[in-house]
Amino acid sequence: MPFLGAREHARPAAVLIGAPYDATSTFRPGSAHAPASIRWASESVETYSPFQQRDLADLTFSDSGDLDLAGCSAEAMVERVRARVAATTGLPVLIGGDHAVTFGAVAALAERHPDLGVVVLDAHLDLLGEFEGARWSHATILRRITDRLGPERCAVLGARSGSREEWAAAASLAAASRTGELPPTALAALKDRPIYLSVDIDAFDPSIAPGTGNPEPLGLSIGEFASLLGVLAECRIVGFDLVEVSPPCDPSGRTSILAAWLLREMLLAFVRPGDTRTG
Numbered sequence: 001m002p003f004l005g006a007r008e009h010a011r012p013a014a015v016l017i018g019a020p021y022d023a024t025s026t027f028r029p030g031s032a033h034a035p036a037s038i039r040w041a042s043e044s045v046e047t048y049s050p051f052q053q054r055d056l057a058d059l060t061f062s063d064s065g066d067l068d069l070a071g072c073s074a075e076a077m078v079e080r081v082r083a084r085v086a087a088t089t090g091l092p093v094l095i096g097g098d099h100a101v102t103f104g105a106v107a108a109l110a111e112r113h114p115d116l117g118v119v120v121l122d123a124h125l126d127l128l129g130e131f132e133g134a135r136w137s138h139a140t141i142l143r144r145i146t147d148r149l150g151p152e153r154c155a156v157l158g159a160r161s162g163s164r165e166e167w168a169a170a171a172s173l174a175a176a177s178r179t180g181e182l183p184p185t186a187l188a189a190l191k192d193r194p195i196y197l198s199v200d201i202d203a204f205d206p207s208i209a210p211g212t213g214n215p216e217p218l219g220l221s222i223g224e225f226a227s228l229l230g231v232l233a234e235c236r237i238v239g240f241d242l243v244e245v246s247p248p249c250d251p252s253g254r255t256s257i258l259a260a261w262l263l264r265e266m267l268l269a270f271v272r273p274g275d276t277r278t279g
Contacts (some may be wrong), residue, residue, distance in 0.1 A: 003095075004042035004260065005056035006063035012090045013059060013275040014267060018066035019097035019104075021077050022246075024137040028213040030246035034256070035066055035095045037247040038263065041256035049268050051226065056264060058273040061090070069097075074136035078104040085239070086111065091271060093263070096243030098213070099126065099138040102198045106145055109196055109239050117153045117174075117193040118145055119232070121203035121225075123216035125162035125176065127169045138213075138244070146173070153193070155186045157228070158203035158220045180224035182231055190235070197232060197240040197266070201259060209258055211250025225262070233269040240266055 003016050018035030025031060047056035067084055069077050081104025085092045094105050099122070110116045120126075120142060127146070131139035146154050155175035162170070170176035175186035180203075182190075202212040205219035245259045 001039045001043075002063035003039050004045055004264065005047045005059070006061055009060045009062050011060070012062040013271045014061035014091040014093055015088050016061065016063040016093045016095060017084055017088070018095045019069060019081055019101040020066050021069040021072065021097045021101055023072070023077070023098075024074050024100045024134065025098045025213050026132070026139065028246055028249050030248035031096060031098045031213060031244050033247045034097060034245040034259070037253070037256040038095055038242075038245060038259045039063070041253060042260035042263070044257055045260045045264055047264070049265060052265065052268045054268040056267060059267065059271050059275070061267060061271065074100055074134070077101065078107070078136065081105060082108045085109065091237070092239040093267070094239070094241035094243075095263070096241060096245075099141045099198070099200055099243045100136055101243060102141055102241055103144050105239055105241060106196055107148065109194070110148060113194040113238060115193050116149060116238070117190040117195045118149060118155070118198065119182065119190065119195055120154070120156045120198045120200070121158045121180065121220065122156055122198075122200040123158060123161050123202040123219060124200075124214065125156060125159050125166040125170055127162065127166040152189065155182060155190065157182065160218055161216045178218075180220045180228045182228065187231065194236050194238040195232070197237055199240070199242045199262065199266075200244045201242065201255060202244055204258070209255045211246050211255030212244050213246045213249065226265075229265060229269050237270040240270065
């Protein structure tokens with residue numbers, strides 16, 4: 001079942017890529033089921049957004065299905081994601097999976113855009129050097145990204161959990177904010193760069209997105225996300241993802257429905273009718 005409104009195109013402006021992987025998850029795994037669940041949930045969402053007054057029916061975007069990541073080590077998974085994104089023409093849209101899948105996309109796009117910046121929405125700082133002895137983990141993803149790009153090119157919003165050492169390290173980022181607002185200084189540092197956006201569903205308050213492995217209270221609202229989306233729509237987004245939805249943690253399905261809605265809104269914000277750009 002492809003994502004809502006996705007069709008085959010010779011030159012799609014955006015390409016959805018499923019990354020069903022959760023081998024680095026902790027506490028409550030299950031995000032490997034997210035790509036299928038989000039596609040299923042998208043059937044409950046209209047292609048038209050009354051908020052943006054735009055329609056997915058006007059966009060040329062495709063759903064390429066899922067990567068085969070069964071049994072992969074984290075390192076092998078990252079390489080498969082990197083290779084797939086590197087081969088993608090059009091805006092790559094990754095559907096995770098745990099947050100470790102993000103690095104593969106960032107690595108591919110950093111090769112294409114040496115000045116790449118990254119904006120992450122996440123309840124957790126994810127700046128640990130290692131977690132439970134592993135360098136590759138959903139809990140180390142922003143550390144791996146800053147190792148590659150430098151902290152001054154990375155911002156994390158919605159953060160409200162991390163060790164004392166992580167909060168100290170976060171001072172070197174372009175921004176580390178509990179809110180969904182990109183501070184003016186960070187926006188000035190990033191706005192002229194190509195930007196990769198990574199949305200961890202746990203950035204949102206668990207009252208509206210309970211289906212995630214590591215929920216944290218006091219998260220973002222939909223209104224805060226909508227405001228941020230308006231700011232980022234004026235930037236050069238060259239790829240984005242949505243990760244950490246864990247369908248087994250939410251039998252109601254409302255987290256997957258929210259995720260499908262978020263993907264619709266991001267597609268409409270970052271892709272325009274007739275767009276044939278590449279990521």
